[in-house]
Each structure stands twice: as structure tokens, then as C-alpha cells.
Amino acid sequence: MISFQQVEKRIGDASIIKGLNLEIHAGELFVLIGPSGCGKTTTMKMINRLIEPTAGRIEINGEDIFKTDPVELRRSIGYVIQQIALFPHMTIGENVALVPKLKKMERSQYEKKVDELLDMVGLDPKVFKNRYPAELSGGQQQRVGVIRAMAADPPIILMDEPFSALDPISREQLQDEFVRLQKTINKTIVFVTHDMDEAIKIADRICLMNDGTVVQLDTPDVLLQNPANEFVVNFIGAKRLRKVKELHPATSKKAALPKWSIS
Ligand SMILES: Nc1ncnc2c1ncn2[C@@H]1O[C@H](COP(=O)(O)OP(=O)(O)OP(=O)(O)O)[C@@H](O)[C@H]1O
Ligand SMILES: [Mg+2]
Structure with missing residues (x-):
């Protein structure tokens, strides 16, 4: 893709x-x-x-x-960054509806979408839709950032x-x-x-x-069970690798881990 x-x-x-x-x-x-x-x-x-x-x-x-x-x-393409910047002068509902509006989606259609998305991340639309970003906790704002990126249904x-x-x-x-x-x-x-x-x-x-x-x-499993080189081993860290070996002793043996893998 x-x-x-x-x-x-x-x-x-x-x-x-x-x-x-x-x-x-x-x-x-x-x-x-x-x-x-x-x-x-x-x-x-x-x-x-x-x-x-x-x-x-x-x-x-x-x-x-x-x-x-x-x-x-x-x-x-939806885009979410670390310090999500919700527009402070717009309500949560308006923030989420921004791109659907720009894309000229019908009002009735995006209003429904906004409610569905808020529900999906556990923010009751009746409570949160008309609030401003400053009236939400950091975690709640972050959830809004995530669903705002999804509102226009980008692939x-x-x-x-x-x-x-x-x-x-x-x-x-x-x-x-x-x-x-x-x-x-x-x-x-x-x-x-x-x-x-x-x-x-x-x-x-x-x-x-x-x-x-x-x-x-x-995949996470392959990365953990078969790290390609020492850099990967160091990046994953000995503690996590040891845990994998304890959980999957047979697989680890079969996979013939290279000599620098932790023992
Ligand atoms: N405009 C720029 N001019 C010069 N160097 C840049 C510029 N933007 C990024 N770099 C350099 O490009 C490299 C890659 O930057 P990038 O932001 O992609 O890293 P990153 O993996 O996202 O790092 P982090 O985990 O810190 O966010 C870095 O060494 C950075 O200093
Ligand atoms: Mg970065």
C-alpha cells in the first residue's frame, strides 16, 4: 500500500x-x-x-x-503528533469535525461521526462535545487528537x-x-x-x-525471538529477551540464536 x-x-x-x-x-x-x-x-x-x-x-x-x-x-492522510494541537478557540466537536467540513461532508453525516468517535474513546458526546480543549485533561485531549485524525475516515x-x-x-x-x-x-x-x-x-x-x-x-514475535544483530539485541534489552526465552524456551533453542544473544 x-x-x-x-x-x-x-x-x-x-x-x-x-x-x-x-x-x-x-x-x-x-x-x-x-x-x-x-x-x-x-x-x-x-x-x-x-x-x-x-x-x-x-x-x-x-x-x-x-x-x-x-x-x-x-x-x-490523518496525522497525529506528540503535542497534539487542538484549536483552543474551537469546541471538541468543532475540532473533530474540522477535516470532514473541509472535505465538504454533509453536516448531518459528520455530526453523527463525531458522536460515534467520541463514544469510541470513552468520551460521552453529551458531556464533552461542547467543551473547549482547556477543559479536558491531557489524556482526554490526546484521545481527541487521535479521533480527529480519523474523522474524515482516511485510509x-x-x-x-x-x-x-x-x-x-x-x-x-x-x-x-x-x-x-x-x-x-x-x-x-x-x-x-x-x-x-x-x-x-x-x-x-x-x-x-x-x-x-x-x-x-x-513481527514483534520474530524480532524478540530472532534479533538480527547486536544492535537489535541492545535496543530490545537483555531483560525483555530473557523474558521471551523463559516464555518460549523451545522456540528459542530451535531458532539457533546467534552467539551474542543473551544466555
Ligand atoms: N531541518 C533539518 N536540518 C538539518 N538536520 C535535520 C533537520 N531535520 C532533521 N535533521 C536531522 O535529521 C536526523 C533525523 O531526524 P528525525 O527528526 O527524523 O529523527 P527521529 O528519529 O524522529 O528522532 P526523535 O526520536 O528524537 O524524534 C537527525 O539527526 C536530525 O538532527
Ligand atoms: Mg521524531
Whole structure:
């Protein structure tokens, strides 16, 4: 569905993204993870053309995105960032209805959609729809940010560390809700995080990046049971790997772990 072909990004002398090849499948929750500065946000922003690559090709459903109108493209791709910026002078209902309105959806249709979405993330529309963002907690605002990106029903949603500003408890709650939500809406979601526990919990596939390239791209299970090299082992951490070995001793043995895997 989203395909990166030999994508490069250089800024001045620096090579930020190096020959990136990726296939993100329709309906999957695809997590980009890696150390700070490895190029996660840059990779994500190239999908909605907030950043243009220096070389290579990006396709959505087989079409070259550089031949599409960037404004149209962005309206068809939901986008959630870490510090979600709800418009403070608009009510929650107006914030969520923003893109459907821009897309000239019928009022009766988007009013219904807004209520459904609020319900879906546990915010009673009767209570919350007419409130302003300042009248919501951080976690509630974050939920609104997530559903605002879904309101126009885009096939693709990009999420850049959407839960990282939350306390651990709200964060885990929102992760659980999010996994449930994804099962019902079945969108293609590209999700950036630097938290391995979050990635393991929510991802269909995890793409671990370092220094502008992909180090390993696999399902959480395969990544944990067969880390490709020492960088992956270090990034996952000995504690998590030990836990996997305890849970799946047979698989770990069969998989013939390389010599640097923890014992
Ligand atoms: N406008 C810019 N000019 C120069 N270098 C930039 C620019 N934007 C990003 N970079 C560099 O590109 C690299 C990748 O940045 P990017 O924001 O994609 O990283 P990231 O993986 O999202 O990191 P983080 O986890 O900290 O958000 C970094 O080394 C960053 O310093
Ligand atoms: Mg980033």
C-alpha cells in the first residue's frame, strides 16, 4: 500500500535517510522505532509530503505521491503528533469535525461521526462535545487528537509519538483502547515511538531503524525471538529477551540464536 523505493534524504552534507526500501501493507499497524535522530519523523513526514526526499520514489497504492496535490494528499492522510494541537478557540466537536467540513461532508453525516468517535474513546458526546480543549485533561485531549485524525475516515493515519506526553497509566489505557479501535476501523497506521514495550504491545510489524536505515523489520514475535544483530539485541534489552526465552524456551533453542544473544 505504501512503498518506499530507494528513498534518500540529504540536508546539506548530512545524509538523513539512506536508500530506504519499505513496503507497508494495507490495514497493518506499522511501528517505526529507533534511537533519537535515526530518521523516524523524517520517514513519516515524507509520506504526507511535509518533507520531500532528495531521491527515490514513494507510492501509495501504486501511485507516485509526487504527482498528487500535496493538500489533497494531506486531507486523505490523518496525522497525529506528540503535542497534539487542538484549536483552543474551537469546541471538541468543532475540532473533530474540522477535516470532514473541509472535505465538504454533509453536516448531518459528520455530526453523527463525531458522536460515534467520541463514544469510541470513552468520551460521552453529551458531556464533552461542547467543551473547549482547556477543559479536558491531557489524556482526554490526546484521545481527541487521535479521533480527529480519523474523522474524515482516511485510509492512512500517521502517528508520531502520540502517547509520549502521557503519564504511564493513561498511556497504557490509551494503548489498550487503541489496539481495540484498530481492530474495528482497520486503517493503515504508521506509528512512531521510541518505547519498545509500546511497540511490542501494539504493532503488527516493527521496523527498527538506526542512522537513516532499516536494521530489522519483523513481527514483534520474530524480532524478540530472532534479533538480527547486536544492535537489535541492545535496543530490545537483555531483560525483555530473557523474558521471551523463559516464555518460549523451545522456540528459542530451535531458532539457533546467534552467539551474542543473551544466555
Ligand atoms: N531541518 C533539518 N536540518 C538539518 N538536520 C535535520 C533537520 N531535520 C532533521 N535533521 C536531522 O535529521 C536526523 C533525523 O531526524 P528525525 O527528526 O527524523 O529523527 P527521529 O528519529 O524522529 O528522532 P526523535 O526520536 O528524537 O524524534 C537527525 O539527526 C536530525 O538532527
Ligand atoms: Mg521524531
